[in-house]
Amino acid sequence: MAVLPIFTDGAPVLRKKADPVKGMNDNIIQLIMDMFETMRSANGIGLAANQVGILKRIIVVDLSEVEGMENAKPLALINPKILEQQDKWVMEEGCLSVPEIRDDIERAKKLKIIYKDTNFNDIEIEVNGLLGRVILHEIDHLDGILFIDRIPPSKRKQHTEALNKIRHGEIEVSYPIITAADVQV
Ligand SMILES: [Zn+2]
Known part of the structure; x- marks a missing residue:
């Protein structure tokens, strides 16, 4: 397994579907294992393939480090799709691709999703709470959407300076990253 560098805001791959x-195949299995390793080494609870520069619809989630959720099973979701969404709730979010910025985001509270597991079988589940939120955040990544896009423009202004720093690669984090400054050759 390998820890892969995480692309940060401004890198074009984060804006692609x-x-x-x-x-x-073996490459997909290897990618999923590397994504778990990358997410855990960065203390993340979710990661989408776009964030490691791969444009495939794969997300990994592991909530077992969250207080009170020690029994949560790690999940790899391939080709996840939202079938139904219900109710709204607000919670503060952050993102490994947008380091140090956090803000309140409104998302659906209950959802029904379908995805393929690592045996490529269809799995349909209902999820809610934090698990549902992380899955929605990660599915957004697969569609080129970042959580900061969901902050109302009037509130987003307060992050302008911090976002400019990220886009210019002027950030230091504890995990390997590839910034927009690195990809603009
Ligand atoms: Zn994210």
């Missing part, structure tokens, strides 16, 4: 996975 990822393609569906057509079937399992």
Whole structure:
């Protein structure tokens, strides 16, 4: 397994729509294992393939480090799709691709999703609370959307300076990153 560098805001790959996975192979399994390793080494609870520069519809989630959720099972979701969304709630979010910025985001509270597991079987589940929120945040990544896009413009202004720093690569984090400054050759 390998820790992959995480692309930060401003890197074009974060703004692209990822393609569906057509079937399992060793490369996909390896990517999923690397994504888990990358997420854990950065103390994240979710990661989308776009964040490691791969445009495939794969997300990983692990809430077991969250207080009170020690029994949560790690999940790899391939080609996740939202079937139904209900109710709204607000919670503060952050993102490994947008370091040090946090803000309140409104999302659906209950959802029904379908995805393929690592055997490429369809799984349909209802999720809510934090798990649902992380899945929605990560599905956004697969569609080129970042959580900061969901902050109302009037509130987003307060992050302008911090966002400019991220886009110019003027950030220091404890995990390997690739900034927009690195990809603009
Ligand atoms: Zn994120």
